[in-house]
Amino acid sequence: MNLQQLRFICAVVRQNFNASAAADSLYTSQPGVSKQIQLLEDEINVALFVRKGKRITGMTPAGEQIFTFAQRIVGDIENIRKVGQEFSQGDCGEFVIATTHTQARYSLPRAIKTFTERYPGVQLRLRQGNPTQIAEMLAAGEADVAIATESLNSYAGLVALPCYQWNRAVITPTGHPLLQSQPLTMEAVAAYPIVTYDQAFAGRSLIDKTFADHGLSPNIVLSAIDSDVIKAYVELGLGIGIVAKMAYDPARDIRLEVIDASHLFEPSIAYLALRQGTYLRGYLYTFIELYAPHLDRSTVDKALDSTGASRALLPLPFSS
Amino acid sequence: MNLQQLRFICAVVRQNFNASAAADSLYTSQPGVSKQIQLLEDEINVALFVRKGKRITGMTPAGEQIFTFAQRIVGDIENIRKVGQEFSQGDCGEFVIATTHTQARYSLPRAIKTFTERYPGVQLRLRQGNPTQIAEMLAAGEADVAIATESLNSYAGLVALPCYQWNRAVITPTGHPLLQSQPLTMEAVAAYPIVTYDQAFAGRSLIDKTFADHGLSPNIVLSAIDSDVIKAYVELGLGIGIVAKMAYDPARDIRLEVIDASHLFEPSIAYLALRQGTYLRGYLYTFIELYAPHLDRSTVDKALDSTGASRALLPLPFSS
DNA sequence: ACGATTTACGACAATCGTAACGATC
């Protein structure tokens, strides 16, 4: 048995039981992958994969059990590498944040600016995607942290930490009639065509739910994945926008006006997610605390090696 | 990086930083061990061991961190092997119980008899030792379970499950004057020379504490590690014995008489310990349930992957 | 001076990639 064999198993599973794709993802030849897997199966005397003729279609029960261990092993190998870097290179390395446009554009810049100043040696990379992609990147080890509002807690093996609450605002072109209706009501909002986030983004599901709870069927004329696109179309007069309040910048958005909608929609919580059982480089703790000051090192550590049950025990983040 | 290197690290640590002993324990040459460790140190760019000249004396901080991961990896490798055996060989394999004489002689036989009948293919081995040795055997992977009354919970990485309560009895030669003093008191017991368990065995510490709490200084003329030796010396008239009640067998011990001492000493609890994070063969669950019926599979699983905090949540065992 | 670790070197084994083959959809 050797590490390569375990890596191959994990890759084949991750690539939906496609050995060729697994070989590509590990920059090696496909026959090598097949052979090593067979060698391992011979050694432990159990078939790991279900084969239909020559095609791999799934896992045996034994394979599933072994896969969980193999996963943890390759994760630990990665951890060992990180410890090595931490002690040899100190504050150098690569740091990949998987996040959504909204977070990247509006909530992260301040923390990232301070971070890059403090750690000039750390190569910072932002990878954008929808919440599902983000969770997959994190789970696959392609990112060190994931930051988003939704669907980070559904993935097994990930731990989501609440970072901050945020509220929504309605944006309109200047001089829009909605600006007169104070206080703002759901009914008033629903009377106009709406531009807002795409499904599965930035709490869109909560927006839908709130309208539904009021018995309203809003006319969503356009949905987009990022606030800037939404703002652009609102400026064009396509409709009013519902966006994260933090996305409105009075200095820049001179052709838009904003109406606070905190009282209409429940606040959403942005989460920062980590893989369970990963070794965190020192600068990662610093970054997390810069981004969400209540998440200090010991809090993160506690959440990280708990089996997820303690998520509810985490301190509630401040409201903003 | 490869598995052998990680095995070597674990062995060197376990052998108190003696590379030669580590090599022996893994049936390989010592230069190979040194070389592989150096290669790994080069690869991750960090010294793992502190060397005084050419002698290995300890670990660096990085080494300690890496060691914990290496340990888990080699454990998981073992787990994978076990899964393989479980599915390929079914009810075959080796099963090592590390335990004390008292447990082996008096509490285990019934469960073991049923077990061996049900699993004729399983090679059962009993390894005796004092509680510390037992815990070490288990931690080192030389045993699958450990069963003892004391000091199994002190070891990190082990999970101790309460199995049953047991009480003590005083044994005397036939016709001993102590048999007249009913009910039995601590003072009456302390009036005679005593033969009982050795330090660190079978709740000896509790016996000492109980005497001390009564302000008594008993005359312990002999201490032994097993009940049979104690009984032999009591038969010879060396003194009265304090033993586990289950150690008295009215049919065999015809030259001895017994007085229940359950009201004098708090009951002790026998624990069954497992390594955290180990994969348990199916027959192991069966054995545990045979030995302690309240420890069914799901209870054991829960205790096994919790971080130890849930020990207190386990159901209290029945009294016997 | 002895025990323990590192260095050097040679034999062996394992892995990897290319190429060809067989099966499945």
Added chain:
DNA sequence: GATCGTTACGATTGTCGTAAATCGT
């Protein structure tokens, strides 16, 4: 017929053990 997995084989690499050198107690 295109994709996917297995088999075959040669080149390379890496690992292991013996022997010798070096260091520290």
